[in-house]
Amino acid sequence: MTLARKEAAWRAKIGVVKATHRGRTLGFWYNQAPEGVEVVTAMVGYREGTRASFGQQGLDRVRAATEELAALGCSAVMITGTPPFLLQGPQFESDWCAELEATLKRPVITPTLPHVYALRALGAKRIAAATYYNDDLNEAIVRFFGHYGIETVVLGGLRSDEASEELYSMPLLSLDAVSYRDVYAYCKNQLIESGESVDALYINGSGWEAAPAIHYLERDLDMPVVWAQAANIWYAYHRLLIRNDVSGFGTLLETWPAVPQL
Numbered sequence: 001m002t003l004a005r006k007e008a009a010w011r012a013k014i015g016v017v018k019a020t021h022r023g024r025t026l027g028f029w030y031n032q033a034p035e036g037v038e039v040v041t042a043m044v045g046y047r048e049g050t051r052a053s054f055g056q057q058g059l060d061r062v063r064a065a066t067e068e069l070a071a072l073g074c075s076a077v078m079i080t081g082t083p084p085f086l087l088q089g090p091q092f093e094s095d096w097c098a099e100l101e102a103t104l105k106r107p108v109i110t111p112t113l114p115h116v117y118a119l120r121a122l123g124a125k126r127i128a129a130a131t132y133y134n135d136d137l138n139e140a141i142v143r144f145f146g147h148y149g150i151e152t153v154v155l156g157g158l159r160s161d162e163a164s165e166e167l168y169s170m171p172l173l174s175l176d177a178v179s180y181r182d183v184y185a186y187c188k189n190q191l192i193e194s195g196e197s198v199d200a201l202y203i204n205g206s207g208w209e210a211a212p213a214i215h216y217l218e219r220d221l222d223m224p225v226v227w228a229q230a231a232n233i234w235y236a237y238h239r240l241l242i243r244n245d246v247s248g249f250g251t252l253l254e255t256w257p258a259v260p261q262l
Helices: 023-031 056-071 083-088 090-104 113-121 135-147 172-177 180-194 211-221 228-239 251-255
Strands: 012-018 037-043 076-079 126-130 151-154 200-203 225-227
Touching: 012 023, 012 056, 023 037, 023 228, 037 056, 056 076, 056 083, 056 090, 076 228, 083 090, 083 135, 090 113, 090 135, 113 135, 113 200, 113 225, 113 228, 126 135, 126 180, 135 151, 180 200, 180 211, 200 211, 211 225, 211 228, 225 228, 228 251
Parallel strands: 012 037, 012 076, 126 151, 126 200, 200 225
Antiparallel strands: none
């Protein structure tokens, strides 16, 4: 009898293009990977929340990182970091993704579209958006989701004692100090203060430690919560035809709904 060679990625190898050098949210990908799935990463390394940082040079680094992971044999590549694509708009993201998929001949998953799919999968038509952005990016979220028929109420970006950046309501590098308790308090308090009636809470951004807050927010607010990284994982595994439902991080990952048509 010949034994098969042991292979960590016998089901899939997922490449993740990380926008920033943050271990906490990257750990979410590693910790939720099922047996037979390997996660490998490449970093873009954004350090400032500015238009210049997220411009063409930033997009060129994203593309180079995606091509690098494809060359390593990844079954699919997931790109994180919505700001560069939000600034360009939904048509740009869709076209950019389609062109790169055709070139690399494998699924390439851009940052914002998985969030649209996830919200639609949960039946959300009017959402509250929690971010760490200033008006330009928040308004870009409203336009992006509006393109797909989702009305968005922006809760206002999370702020700290430090001065904001051009596009961020607090310095990008300061997000390391934001705990899931801070995320919980910000989301809950801002939603209550807004007085708005919504179908779901949407938490944009992989720069903060939101994962442990999702369960508590869903239970206390009695509505589904879609966090960026949870939506990315749900959609990426759907594209790979691998079921990876996990508990403790919200309705999306626990119930594993089908990907809807847009």
